[in-house]
Amino acid sequence: MTRTAVIVAWEKFTDIDVYLAWDLLNRIRLRDKEWKVKIVGTEPIHSSLFGINQQMHGNIDECKYADVVLFTSGQTTRRLIKDKAYLDRFQLNPDKQIIASMCSGALLLAALGLLDGLTATTYPTAVKDLQAFGIEVEEKPLVTHGNIATAAGCLAAIDLVGWIAGKTHGTELMEEVVASVQPVGKGLACIY
Amino acid sequence: MTRTAVIVAWEKFTDIDVYLAWDLLNRIRLRDKEWKVKIVGTEPIHSSLFGINQQMHGNIDECKYADVVLFTSGQTTRRLIKDKAYLDRFQLNPDKQIIASMCSGALLLAALGLLDGLTATTYPTAVKDLQAFGIEVEEKPLVTHGNIATAAGCLAAIDLVGWIAGKTHGTELMEEVVASVQPVGKGLACIY
Numbered sequence: 001m002t003r004t005a006v007i008v009a010w011e012k013f014t015d016i017d018v019y020l021a022w023d024l025l026n027r028i029r030l031r032d033k034e035w036k037v038k039i040v041g042t043e044p045i046h047s048s049l050f051g052i053n054q055q056m057h058g059n060i061d062e063c064k065y066a067d068v069v070l071f072t073s074g075q076t077t078r079r080l081i082k083d084k085a086y087l088d089r090f091q092l093n094p095d096k097q098i099i100a101s102m103c104s105g106a107l108l109l110a111a112l113g114l115l116d117g118l119t120a121t122t123y124p125t126a127v128k129d130l131q132a133f134g135i136e137v138e139e140k141p142l143v144t145h146g147n148i149a150t151a152a153g154c155l156a157a158i159d160l161v162g163w164i165a166g167k168t169h170g171t172e173l174m175e176e177v178v179a180s181v182q183p184v185g186k187g188l189a190c191i192y
Numbered sequence: 193m194t195r196t197a198v199i200v201a202w203e204k205f206t207d208i209d210v211y212l213a214w215d216l217l218n219r220i221r222l223r224d225k226e227w228k229v230k231i232v233g234t235e236p237i238h239s240s241l242f243g244i245n246q247q248m249h250g251n252i253d254e255c256k257y258a259d260v261v262l263f264t265s266g267q268t269t270r271r272l273i274k275d276k277a278y279l280d281r282f283q284l285n286p287d288k289q290i291i292a293s294m295c296s297g298a299l300l301l302a303a304l305g306l307l308d309g310l311t312a313t314t315y316p317t318a319v320k321d322l323q324a325f326g327i328e329v330e331e332k333p334l335v336t337h338g339n340i341a342t343a344a345g346c347l348a349a350i351d352l353v354g355w356i357a358g359k360t361h362g363t364e365l366m367e368e369v370v371a372s373v374q375p376v377g378k379g380l381a382c383i384y
Contacts, residue, residue, distance in 0.1 A: 014215075015211065015214060015215040015218070016211070016212065016215035016216075016373065019207060019208070019211030019212070019214075019215070020208065020211070020212065022207060022211075022242065022244070023206075023207040023208035023211070023242065023346075024208075026207070026242040029242075037242070050214065050215065050218040050221075050229070052214070052246075053247060054244075055245060121376055122376075123376070123382070124376070124380065124382050125382055139376055139377045140376060140377050141375030141376050141377055141378060142375075151375075152375070152376040152380075153373070153374050153375035153376040153377075153378065153380040154215075154372075154373035154374075154375075155347070155350075155373050155374055155375050155378075156375035156376065158347075159375065180346075181208065181345070181346035181347050182345050182346075182347055183333030183334075183343075183344070183345035183346075183347050183348035183351065184313055184314075184315070184316070184331055184332060184333050184344040184345040184348065185331045185332050185333055185345075186333060186345065186347075188316065188344075188345040190315070190316050190317055
């Protein structure tokens with residue numbers, strides 16, 4: 001069964017939040033060849049904060065069909081949460097999809113109404129903007145409610161992708177993915 | 193004073209090892225506008241293990257002029273250590289340059305003779321190949337000797353770039369870079 005995880009990027013995306021998720025989500029493919037990972041945006045190419053010109057693998061209209069949708073981060077999120085035409089393209093369903101965010105990506109989950117009545121975490125510089133949606137912000141690396149997760153602080157991507165892998169493939173693969181990126185002498189176990 | 197750190201990539205480079213170093217080394221730029229980071233290879237574009245087509249910012253002949261040279265990782269290292277024409281292009285000087293590796297990149301340091309008489313760390317699957325150069329392998333995230341460092345296990349990139357930042361810019365910036373990527377509630381301190 002083909003399943004797809006999409007990483008949502010935009011102009012001036014935070015490099016580490018896109019590429020850490022990209023690598024970690026692709027590690028699931030080492031155990032499940034029908035697992036696909038794509039980086040999607042609104043343009044053929046988006047440039048990162050630090051200047052990587054990243055070709056998109058598709059556009060955000062695909063998010064509604066994806067099994068996992070992960071919003072990344074960057075200052076641009078502050079503009080996108082006010083862009084109704086942009087937000088209208090997602091049409092996400094948290095009953096059927098796993099929906100997650102890194103750092104300020106939580107603002108997009110909030111703008112899409114996905115955090116109504118829930119708590120969440122976000123990057124410190126985005127806390128006030130998230131609270132402005134009426135969301136209670138928790139000072140934690142990872143906050144999950146059902147199929148929705150918010151993570152914050154770049155390395156919390158490990159916890160977040162671990163949680164995603166656990167939801168899609170079970171505890172064993174979750175542990176394998178997390179162990180595969182640990183430092184030597186601190187829990188590293190090779191996955192390839 | 194302009195200083196340059198180059199990240200050496202190749203065909204089928206390990207995504208996380210290039211991009212984690214890329215993001216972390218660029219964080220130094222947030223405090224030092226004359227600090228430059230480049231990804232270099234032998235072709236205009238190299239594709240990662242998981243399929244990112246990464247445009248190179250220069251080629252490996254620039255390494256001899258760089259202040260910091262960081263070799264990344266991937267299966268391709270096993271072929272490159274036998275490629276004399278490739279190795280001859282580096283002409284590195286550990287008295288004047290900081291020279292480092294992630295994971296199997298240590299094999300290239302060994303092939304260049306830079307680890308002679310030193311200990312080093314590498315990814316578990318590369319330990320035997322590194323020992324074949326007569327190098328004593330330590331099971332540690334980071335091993336440093338003067339201007340030379342080897343790190344292994346993807347997340348050891350944090351320790352490695354912290355060490356580089358300490359060498360080039362001092363302890364305060366080292367701590368800032370490392371703190372800037374920690375999870376929320378686990379030591380995160382914003383750098384921007």
